[in-house]
Amino acid sequence: MPHLDAILAVALAGLALSATPGPSMLYVLSRSVGQSRAAGLASALGLGLGGMVLAVATALGLAAVFARFDWLVLGLRYVGSAYLVWLGLRMIRDARSSARFSLEAREVSESSFSSIIWQGVLVELLNPKTVLFFALFLPPFVDAGAGPLAQSSVQLQLLTLGVLVPLTAIPSDILVAYMGGTMTQVINRQQVARECLAWAGGLLLIAIALNLHFEFI
Numbered sequence: 404m405p406h407l408d409a410i411l412a413v414a415l416a417g418l419a420l421s422a423t424p425g426p427s428m429l430y431v432l433s434r435s436v437g438q439s440r441a442a443g444l445a446s447a448l449g450l451g452l453g454g455m456v457l458a459v460a461t462a463l464g465l466a467a468v469f470a471r472f473d474w475l476v477l478g479l480r481y482v483g484s485a486y487l488v489w490l491g492l493r494m495i496r497d498a499r500s501s502a503r504f505s506l507e508a509r510e511v512s513e514s515s516f517s518s519i520i521w522q523g524v525l526v527e528l529l530n531p532k533t534v535l536f537f538a539l540f541l542p543p544f545v546d547a548g549a550g551p552l553a554q555s556s557v558q559l560q561l562l563t564l565g566v567l568v569p570l571t572a573i574p575s576d577i578l579v580a581y582m583g584g585t586m587t588q589v590i591n592r593q594q595v596a597r598e599c600l601a602w603a604g605g606l607l608l609i610a611i612a613l614n615l616h617f618e619f620i
Contacts, residue, residue, distance in 0.1 A: 405560045409544040412611045413564045416487070416540070417571030419604035423494065427572065428579055430526060435580045438513050443580030445516045449523015450576060454569025456528060461537040462561035469545070469557050476545055480615065483543035487612035494605030498598045541565055543615050
């Protein structure tokens with residue numbers, strides 16, 4: 404199992420990223436407003452399931468690679484922490500412009516709930532940025548200090564941390580699906596709050612990356 408500080412760090416980073424309006428939130432919003440609240444919830448479920456699949460694939464794939472090339476853990480620790488810093492700086496840089504961006508539901512054709520769920524799964528699986536995020540975000544939190552890396556141990560750590568990522572996004576997706584247009588109006592009006600939230604999220608990601616190396620906490 405990963406250490407508690409790694410679990411908390413991944414959960415906080417996931418919450419910071421999911422709180423910022425993005426393509427996934429727009430997808431859920433469009434289903435909720437364009438079809439029904441239940442359709443929005445189905446799309447949120449699909450995105451969550453897609454994230455779970457990515458978590459399992461990442462755990463199995465990276466664990467096998469780490470077992471053969473254990474030096475990659477240290478290398479990806481630096482690459483992954485640099486990626487976190489880049490994400491944080493980008494959130495800060497785009498804080499004002501993203502806060503001014505108005506959420507608008509896109510027109511959608513009505514579909515069955517099963518097809519909406521599968522569409523959500525595919526949206527998550529076929530997003531190259533999401534795949535890159537899993538591949539670079541999780542390795543820095545793998546414990547490689549206790550002797551040789553056992554493949555099963557690494558798999559368990561990666562799987563536990565990977566599942567946290569879609570789980571942290573579920574609350575915001577459900578809130579958007581449930582409140583629909585009302586949520587859109589609230590988000591669009593709170594530009595200052597959204598800018599502050601983006602700054603806070605960006606600084607949090609940078610702090611998590613630095614803590615990986617300097618262990619402030």
